[in-house]
Structures are given as structure tokens and as C-alpha cells.
Amino acid sequence: MHMSDALVSPAVAASMWAATTVASVASARALGRRPDDRRVPLMGVLGAFVFAAQMVNFSIPGTGSSGHLVGGLLLAILLGPSAALLVMASVLAVQALFFGDGGVLALGCNIFNLGVLSSFVAYPFVFAPVAGTQPTRGRLALATVLASVVALQIGSLGVVIETALSQRTSISLGTFLLLMQPIHLAIGVIEGLITAALILFIRDARPELALGNLNATVSRPSLRRLAVGTLLAAAVVAGVLSWFASSAPDGLEWSLARASVGTRAGTQSGAPQGPSLRSPEPTTVLPAETQPGPESQERLLHAVGRKWPKIDASESLSGLAGVAMTLALGGLLAAGLRLVRRSSRPTSPP
Amino acid sequence: MTRTDGITAALSHLGRLDELAGANTPIARVDPRAKLVTTAAFLVTVASYGRLEVSALLPLAAFPLALFALGDVPLRPILSRMALVAPFAVLVGAFEPFLDRQPLGTFGPVVVTAGWASFASIFLRFALSVSAALLLVATTGLDAVAAALAWFRVPRVLIVQLLFLYRYLFVLSEEVARSLRAHALRSPDHPSPRLRIAGSMLGQVLLRTLERAQRIHVAMLCRGFDGEVRLRRPLRARLSDFAFIACWCAYFGLCRAANLPRLLGIAVHGAG
Numbered sequence: 001m002h003m004s005d006a007l008v009s010p011a012v013a014a015s016m017w018a019a020t021t022v023a024s025v026a027s028a029r030a031l032g033r034r035p036d037d038r039r040v041p042l043m044g045v046l047g048a049f050v051f052a053a054q055m056v057n058f059s060i061p062g063t064g065s066s067g068h069l070v071g072g073l074l075l076a077i078l079l080g081p082s083a084a085l086l087v088m089a090s091v092l093a094v095q096a097l098f099f100g101d102g103g104v105l106a107l108g109c110n111i112f113n114l115g116v117l118s119s120f121v122a123y124p125f126v127f128a129p130v131a132g133t134q135p136t137r138g139r140l141a142l143a144t145v146l147a148s149v150v151a152l153q154i155g156s157l158g159v160v161i162e163t164a165l166s167q168r169t170s171i172s173l174g175t176f177l178l179l180m181q182p183i184h185l186a187i188g189v190i191e192g193l194i195t196a197a198l199i200l201f202i203r204d205a206r207p208e209l210a211l212g213n214l215n216a217t218v219s220r221p222s223l224r225r226l227a228v229g230t231l232l233a234a235a236v237v238a239g240v241l242s243w244f245a246s247s248a249p250d251g252l253e254w255s256l257a258r259a260s261v262g263t264r265a266g267t268q269s270g271a272p273q274g275p276s277l278r279s280p281e282p283t284t285v286l287p288a289e290t291q292p293g294p295e296s297q298e299r300l301l302h303a304v305g306r307k308w309p310k311i312d313a314s315e316s317l318s319g320l321a322g323v324a325m326t327l328a329l330g331g332l333l334a335a336g337l338r339l340v341r342r343s344s345r346p347t348s349p350p
Numbered sequence: 351m352t353r354t355d356g357i358t359a360a361l362s363h364l365g366r367l368d369e370l371a372g373a374n375t376p377i378a379r380v381d382p383r384a385k386l387v388t389t390a391a392f393l394v395t396v397a398s399y400g401r402l403e404v405s406a407l408l409p410l411a412a413f414p415l416a417l418f419a420l421g422d423v424p425l426r427p428i429l430s431r432m433a434l435v436a437p438f439a440v441l442v443g444a445f446e447p448f449l450d451r452q453p454l455g456t457f458g459p460v461v462v463t464a465g466w467a468s469f470a471s472i473f474l475r476f477a478l479s480v481s482a483a484l485l486l487v488a489t490t491g492l493d494a495v496a497a498a499l500a501w502f503r504v505p506r507v508l509i510v511q512l513l514f515l516y517r518y519l520f521v522l523s524e525e526v527a528r529s530l531r532a533h534a535l536r537s538p539d540h541p542s543p544r545l546r547i548a549g550s551m552l553g554q555v556l557l558r559t560l561e562r563a564q565r566i567h568v569a570m571l572c573r574g575f576d577g578e579v580r581l582r583r584p585l586r587a588r589l590s591d592f593a594f595i596a597c598w599c600a601y602f603g604l605c606r607a608a609n610l611p612r613l614l615g616i617a618v619h620g621a622g
Contacts, residue, residue: 004439004442004476005393005396005397005475005476005479005480005483006439006443006472006473006475006476006479007439007442007472008397009397009398010394010397010398013394013397024505024508025505028505028506028507028508029505031507032507037567037570037571037575037576038563038564038567040510040514040567040570041514041563041566041567041570042560042563042567043511043514044510044511044513044514044515044517044518044563045514045518045522045559045560045562045563045566046559046560046563047511047514047515047518048514048515048517048518048519048521048522048523048559049522049555049556049559051515051519051522051523052519052522052523052525052526052555053526053552053555053556069552086507086508086511087511087515089508089511090508090511090512090515091515093512094512094515094516094519096483097483097484097486097487097492097495098367098368098431098484098487099431099434099435100431100432100434100435100480100481100483100484101435102435103393103479103480103483104389104390104393104479104482104483104486105393105394105397105479163442167401168401168468168471168472168475169401169442169443169445169446169468169472170401170445170446170449170450170464170465170468171442171445171449172449193545194545194548194549194552196549197545197546197548197549197550197552197553198549198552198553198556200549201549201550201552201553202553202556202557205553205557206557206560330408330409330411330412330415333412333415333416333419334415334416334418334419335419337416337419337420
């Protein structure tokens with residue numbers, strides 16, 4: 001459920017980077033207010049643990065499939081939200097840089113979806129109140145599973161919203177929601193069960209470590225200030241960027257226009273009509289009375305159509321030739337540079 | 351058994367990317383801050399194209415290709431990583447041809463619909479941005495990237511966290527691999543551990559992790575650790591580093607402003 005660089009627009013990426021930066025800096029400050037030199041190695045090694053634990057694929061009872069830990073909630077329970085966010089950010093950064101998982105541009109989105117939401121929404125608003133201060137085994141397990149389901153649901157909702165606002169795909173908001181949310185309900189339950197199994201094991205084996213003792217040394221930032229700061233940063237960046245992009249229709253208008261373009265274009269232009277994933281009725285986000293009339297749909301259609309590169313048949317051959325030449329030039333250039341490097345290597349300093 | 355072997359193989363690949371940065375190549379000699387800024391500009395440029403752009407994106411491949419060629423980076427570790435993470439972008443992209451059947455143009459008898467253009471565009475974006483990020487690490491190394499991040503005022507806690515995580519990644523992954531091998535030897539009927547067993551297995555590793563953190567802390571105190579990790583890596587910007595940023599950004603701007611492959615095609619073939 002990592003958001004991908006290929007699906008994100010600069011405006012969405014920058015807004016989410018701004019929100020994530022504010023949350024991370026606030027968390028770093030909160031840690032700085034209560035310095036504790038034990039924490040540096042603890043956070044580092046727990047980050048490496050989460051990374052390593054993701055390699056354990058366990059079988060899920062009753063089904064034939066398997067799952068693994070994501071770890072955001074586990075970190076929040078063990079370390080407290082501020083440290084958990086920074087650890088999660090470092091795990092996601094290593095995944096983006098060394099594995100290309102998600103990507104650097106989408107890293108802001110990913111830290112927000114998997115780190116900020118689980119540390120600062122699911123942990124304080126679901127886990128903490130349900131678990132209470134002296135939880136029994138059952139209550140602890142319940143709190144963990146519930147918080148994990150909530151974390152995964154709002155996290156995948158984040159992916160859906162960011163994808164829709166980025167306008168890089170034509171999957172409608174409704175279809176994408178129906179695809180993502182049920183899958184992540186299952187993933188959330190599994191994540192919750194494995195996190196609960198881990199926490200219960202630690203509590204039995206080393207009761208002094210399980211809850212609170214690790215995160216007692218960590219002060220947390222004021223949640224309200226954090227939420228306001230994060231939203232403000234995202235809103236300011238989004239607002240500034242939308243100035244530059246004001247000629248394009250916004251996400252909601254766009255998805256409405258898309259929903260109608262699909263059916264119209266299909267019937268008018270005689271395009272091949274095969275079995276389609278699109279439902280016969282356009283998926284709409286607004287209730288019936290607020291749907292735009294025919295002329296505003298026409299306007300939207302026009303607005304969307306204008307952006308599309310019009311490749312007409314006469315130009316397509318020269319376009320194809322240009323693409324082929326670009327590819328050939330790129331390949332030749334890379335091969336040439338390689339050769340030059342290789343021949344100069346014996347003379348270059350070691 | 352095959353799973354643990356797979357993990358061991360994955361670990362050796364993980365270290366490989368960072369080791370590549372030790373090579374003395376023209377790209378490795380560029381200041382890490384310059385590479386960071388240029389890569390960021392590249393990623394923003396790639397993301398800024400419209401949904402159906404395909405040909406206009408192609409000239410941007412010059413940047414990863416140049417890093418790859420001038421940085422002496424072997425092709426295999428980059429391509430294998432890209433193949434590993436491709437599924438999400440490709441899966442979302444694969445819906446496009448079904449969802450968007452608006453015809454865009456024809457190449458001979460074949461009608462190209464907007465959906466296929468969009469799919470190609472998503473795939474191209476994916477390849478460009480992922481390869482650029484991987485090549486940044488392969489030609490720079492995590493230590494130098496961290497030094498550059500510190501210069502850009504990224505909070506110290508986060509950078510120290512990143513370096514610590516990377517240092518202990520190998521140690522803990524090997525520990526998990528050993529646990530998995532032990533499990534595989536004791537229960538050959540269950541290739542992957544069941545939930546309850548996975549819980550206590552990971553729990554054991556977690557306990558050892560916490561004890562390791564304690565030992566590391568004591569060892570750090572012995573060496574005079576006072577709560578502050580000092581990064582001292584000299585960063586010297588030369589004129590060539592500014593030229594590196596300026597030339598690439600100008601090139602990205604040019605690519606964004608004009609569809610170079612189409613211009614090239616028109617120049618060679620004529621508009622008709």
C-alpha cells in the first residue's frame with residue numbers, strides 16, 4: 001500500500017511532504033525536550049527490527065494466504081508516538097532509497113499514511129482509550145486489533161485520496177475505494193493480530209518492558225497543535241501550487257467529467273465496445289441534485305479534453321520516428337560513455 | 351529452507367548498492383548536495399507531466415542513463431530492485447486501458463486509446479523515478495546522503511536514526527533469518543510459521559533486539575557518548591557542482607517546455 005512516485009502529482013507530493021515535515025520536526029523537538037541518551041540506540045535498533053520482521057511471512061489461519069508485520073502501531077506502543085513516527089520515517093526512507101519501494105517524491109505521502117496516521121490518530125484515539133492504564137490480556141489484544149484496523153483503513157483512504165487528487169489514473173474514486181478498503185480491512189486485522197501476539201509475548205516474558213516503560217522517557221507534542229500545524233502546512237503548499245495549476249479542473253470536477261467522458265466517448269466515436277470494468281452508470285461522488293447540468297458537463301469535457309495531447313494521424317508517424325531516434329540516441333550515448341569510462345579506467349587513480 | 355536462503359541473498363544485495371558508492375567515478379565525485387538537489391528536480395519534473403504524456407517523458411531518461419553510465423553502476427542490482435517493486439504501479443496502471451477507451455490516434459491499423467497511453471505513461475514514470483532514486487544511493491552512499499541532509503537542516507534525530515537503522519539492518523535481518531531457519535528445521539510440515547508461533551518468534555528477536563540496544567548504549571557510553579551524535583564529513587562544493595545542477599535543471603526545463611522526440615521526428619521526417 002505504498003503510494004508510488006508514478007501516481008503522484010507534484011502538488012500532492014509537495015503538500016504531503018509539507019505535512020510530514022511539520023509532524024516530523026514537531027516530533028524531533030518533542031524528543032529534544034526530554035533528552036535521554038538510551039533512546040538513540042533503542043530507536044535505531046527497533047527500526048532495524050521492524051525492517052527485519054517484515055521478512056517473516058506467517059500463514060493466516062483458515063485461509064491459504066500469508067501476511068507480515070507493517071510495524072507502525074507496534075512502534076507507537078513500544079516507543080510512544082513521536083519516536084515511532086521518526087523510526088517509521090527512517091524505515092520508509094530506506095525502503096524508498098534502497099528498494100525503490102514507493103519512491104522519494106511519494107515518501108511524504110507514505111510517511112503520512114503509514115507513520116503520522118498510526119502514531120497520531122490510531123494510537124492516541126483508539127489504542128490508548130480502549131487499552132486504558134492497566135489492560136487485561138483480552139483488552140490489550142482488542143485495543144491492538146482495533147487500532148490496527150483503524151490505522152490501515154485511514155492509511156489506505158489516504159492512498160485513495162492522494163491518488164484521486166493527483167489525477168494520474170482514470171480509476172474513479174468510488175471504484176478505487178471499493179478495491180482498497182476491503183483488502184486493507186483484512187490486512188489491518190492480520191497486522192493487529194501479529195502486533196497483539198508480539199506485545200502479549202513481551203508482556204509475559206518481560207513485564208517491565210511491555211507498556212509505557214520504553215516510552216516513559218519520550219514526551220509527546222501537543223496533539224492539537226500538531227494537527228493544526230500539519231493541516232496548515234499542507235493547505236498552504238496546496239494553495240500556492242493550485243495558483244500555478246488553476247487552468248486544470250480540480251480533482252472532484254475531474255472525476256465527474258471522467259465518469260461522463262467514458263460513457264460518451266464510447267457511444268459517440270464508435271470505439272471498440274468490449275467487456276468493460278466500468279459500470280454502465282457513471283460513478284458519481286455528488287448526490288443527484290448537485291450533479292452538473294449538460295452545459296457544465298460540456299464545459300468540463302472541454303476543460304479535460306484541452307489538456308490531452310492531440311496526436312492526429314499525420315503527425316503520428318513523425319512522432320514515432322522521433323521516439324525511436326530518442327531511444328537510439330539515449331542508448332548510444334550510454335554505451336559510448338560506458339566505453340569511454342572503461343578505456344580510461346586503468347589510468348584513473350584507484 | 352529456500353526462504354532463508356532467499357533472505358540471505360536479499361541481504362547481500364542490500365549491502366551491494368551502498369558499496370557501489372565507494373567507486374571513484376565522475377558521478378561519485380559530484381558533491382552529494384548537488385546530486386540530491388538535481389534528483390529532486392528530476393523527480394518533480396517527471397511527476398509534473400500530464401496523464402497521457404509518453405513521448406515527451408523519454409528525453410528525461412538521459413539523467414538516469416548518465417548516472418548509470420558515468421557512475422559505473424552495474425545494471426542487474428538496479429533492474430532487479432525495480433522488478434521487485436513494480437507490481438503496485440503496474441497493477442493500478444493496468445486498469446487504465448479498460449477504463450479509458452477514448453481513441454487518441456492511429457498507428458496504421460491499430461487504434462491507440464487514451465487508456466493505453468496512460469498505462470505507458472505510468473510505467474515510464476515509475477521506471478524513471480525509481481531508477482533515479484536507486485542510482486542516487488548507488489553513486490553517493492548513505493553516509494554522504496545523510497551529510498547532505500544535515501546540511502539542508504533535516505533534524506539531527508532523524509539523520510542519526512537513519513544511519514543507526516542502516517547499520518543494524520544487517521545484524522537483525524541475519525537474526526531473523528536464523529530464527530526462520532531454526533523454525534524450518536523443527537517443523538518441516540509448515541514452511542511459514544503460524545500466527546501464534548510467529549508472535550513468540552518475533553517476540554524473541556525483539557527481546558534480543560532490546561538487549562542489544564542496551565549493550566550498544568553501554569558501549570557508546572564507554573566511548574564518551576554524551577547524547578549528541580556528531581557527523582563530521584567535509585562537504586566542499588566546487589564550481590563543477592554548481593554547473594552540474596544548472597546544466598541538468600536547464601535540460602529538465604527544456605524537456606518540459608518542448609516535446610523533443612516530436613521535434614526530432616518532424617526535423618527528420620517532416621510534419622507529414
